[in-house]
Amino acid sequence: MSKRNLKAVTLTLLALILLIAGCANAGGNGSQQGSKNTTSGSDGGDQQEEYVTIRVFKSHMGVGSIPDRDNPHVQYVAQETGVIYELVTVPPGSEASEYINLMLASDDVPDILRPIGGVEQTLIQQGGAVALDDLLPVYAPHVWESIPQEAWDVVRSASDDGKIYYVPKVYLIPERAALLRKDWLDKVNMDLPTTTEEYKEMLRAFRDQDPNGNGKPDELPTTGREGGKWMDHLFAMFGVAMWEGVPEWDIYEGEIQYAGVTKNMRAAIQFIRELYEEKLLDNETFLNKGDVWTAKINNNLVGSWYHLPANLRDRYTAMLQTAPDAYVIGMPLPKAEGFEGYITQKSMGEPEWIIPKSSEDKAPYALKLLDFFYNPDYFEFGRFGIEGMHHEVVDGKKVLLPADDNRPLALGMRNLTTQEDMDLRIEQTFPEEMQQIVKDIFEVSKADARRIAGDGLPSTVYAGFPDIQSHKMFQEYLTKIVIGEWPIEKFDEFVERWYASGGAEVTKRVQEWYAKMSK
């Protein structure tokens, strides 16, 4: 055999060998897949001491390895509840909703999952979810009691038969706030603005008087992010229900309506347009990608913005680098003539945990597991996990260890944030000097915050109208009117078109839902 032929044959043989090895591997893994099915019997009957295994699906868990059954965290939970949890999560950076849909399509369904992308409605409507009304008080009393009845009512309204099909996320304090650079305010010798006119004056001062002291007219009095996101404070002054750049649903003129088509919105857009024209609003606000926007704030270019106070730490640290007297406060909303302003709060009704019908017989165990995390006796464990693995003790205080590939993830199932929770979180994650700043900001935003009527609106109201759900038309009109390409009169055209292209139908559905809810 010639040399070349020999090479070819060896290569082919090599490939075959690897192929066979791979198949053997596949066979081995195949049987591992099978074992999952054998342990799902509800009388335990699997390893060790009659624990029941519950597969929990939770996305966006960040970096870390999946804990196995011998992991101390898992073991501790098992001892206290009789349930071994098996964490299933989506690889970070990939589409969670696609993943869940595939799991459902291939009958590889977890026992309890956190829905993304409206999956909960898919399950509810196709009869794939377990009704929890009777099970909750019995198996998850802490969950049942710590979540306010209001929230449970919202959950009931999300299904046609009025049953509770999921456990909601509850966030009792406002997540977001209007933030302001107090040191800038002092530098231009002004007081906190109380009206929108005064706000404009303040912004003009920011623009012209060089409060960041570097001799360059580079200040951006206020700014936001692409798509009109994170400029909510400008809308809030006019009483427009807004969440991260998209209009929400609230009561206007006695009825629940889309905030995007109200008089308030028209006035807000007019105002924002004026700001843009005078360069009081960063003219590139609609082009700012996430990192660009953060950099502008960090580099002491921005005076007034809107964000989550709980995430202030890194920004503030960066600001201090070049502006040692930087100080951030919460800005009370200036009043707009003829409107009642407020900061939008969405506190309850967003689905957090749902149990698929296919795991109905294990539901009591899944709920027991959930209840563990809502039990105050275990809060500290839920927060800090196992020493050495999830936290370490520094100067007598527990400190969370940074996320890492090799560090096992710890399941946490409680998504209920009260004032106490937030205070604790601030104390744990902010250095001493900053804690008061953040707490003060929350005080201000709490005073201005209001729960909107559309809190907990099920996503099914948008079914069949993807463009209404994505607020595409709104964004188009908002941006073009603000940058001056279109006159404000175009807004009326927007309202007409919105209603005509499905907005009317969606509004009807929302109003029906709201009526059902308020009964």
Place this chain on the structure above:
Amino acid sequence: MKLSASEKLFQIFNYVILTIAASTMLFPFLHLLAMSFSSPVAADSKEVFLWPVGFTFGTWEHILQNRGLWQSFGITIWVTVIGTLFSMILSVLTAYPLSRQEFLVRKQVMLFIVITMIFNAPLIPFFLTVRELGMMNTLWSLIIPGAISTYNMIIIRTFFMGLPKELDDSAKIDGCNEFRVLFQIFLPLSKPVLATISLFYAVGYWNIFQRAVLFLRNQELWPLQMKLRAYLTSPEELAQVNLFLGDYDFNTTTLKAATIIFATVPILLVYPYLQKYFVKGSMLGSLKE
């Protein structure tokens, strides 16, 4: 050979344009490299351009110390090598008959194959098919379902079609069967196209992500791109989970930059090795006219 004045001018012009264009291509990488060696604060404040600000090894230390990262690196190399081999063999075996006019159903088979390139199956049926074949959670799920890229295979076929008919005629006269013609005559003459398509497949396997997400539940099997995406997710989402106290000389921004470099550089080094196959006149001496 003497060049005329206009030809010299053209040469200079050519070099200048190409160099300027090539530099623009280089800048983003230099920027990323600089970011990976910069301090987190500088990186977030966009102070870094082509040179590090607040030089630190912190980011790279963190990444290179990560044992899981090296494991996934190894996996990616395995998948790339085996996958490329597998794909090349399958592609060549498919391309050769399709390039020979003696293969009577040639046109029909081509149509059969081209249709699959245009009509794509939806995700769920594809997923279910692979699952039914028992390939879930194995590295083979990354290789077998995508083994032949029709695009690549057709390029090989085109090249084969360009080889003169006299070659296989004379070989057959000497008593070769089809396999020998393919392996002993065609392949050696096809070095440029084999190098090119191997590169294409290799890059494809190296960057594999979509299929890995779908089929690999076991974290031990994750290829490089999956591990790296973990660092690239939005800080906003991770804020809930990852706030911690302490002085770290890296953050998500610098990690992002470093991971891109880490993921890209190895495959970039493959091309220079393949360039030697792009040698002119590889056909020379094959035909005894």
Place this chain on the structure above:
Amino acid sequence: MILPGIIFYIVFKYIPLAGSVIAFQNYQILKGIMNSPWVWFDNFKFIFTYQDFYYVLRNTAIIATYKLIFQFPAPIILALLFNEVRLMFPKRTLQSLFYLPHFLSWVIVGGIVFEVLSSQGIVNTIRNWMGFEPILYMQEERYFRGIVILSGIWKEIGWGTIVYLAAIAGINPSLYEAAVMDGANRWKQTLYITLPSIFPTILVLFLLNIGNFLELGFEQIYNLLTPMTYSVGDIIETYVYRAGILQGQFSVTTAIGIFQSVIGFILLWIFNRLANKTGEGLW
């Protein structure tokens, strides 16, 4: 010999392709394909009556045509330019640099585009020197398509030359020697030897591309689009993203996919017949 290949195609392409029937159903995930109700052409009706369908289709077709006219020939021209570079070292270095951007994802390249075109970016800085006011390019409809094409060329031109360079490498040098003896200069050589020799390659790549005419690829447009440029930039894929990912409408998105494929196939059929007349088509 070809049997393994055929098996591959049947198993991994045709069997899943059968799943495309969900385009004719109202696919319910929990019921599966077998038990979901059939709605026949309702999904297609839904698509065609979508009020913005005309715009989305128009944008897709226009951008696709621009790509064909500008982005397709670009690597060919570059390959020819590379061919003229005499010295080995610069040639190899330049080539290696040119294909770097191919490895960057559109998330990154999108960010780069935004920065370069921002008020502090290079383009506006130069305009400033020349005494002009800055233009916020990414907000203006009239620049969007051009930016899409230019950024697409920048990113893929280097990578695209690889196939053509391989083809050029296969040209018999004696052809060139003969031409030189006849007194042809480089330009004539390129025109009468290089180009015709790589014509089969060009033809094949053209055919391979045209089959995917309406499939522009989500990543690029998604990362360059802003609400201000929706009217010129929203394409089929971005619509599918909103309808599919956000609303889980698998049947509708599959139907759209079939529509794109059918158009692509028709185009391919037409051009393949033309190709068979002048050269060799795919079948």
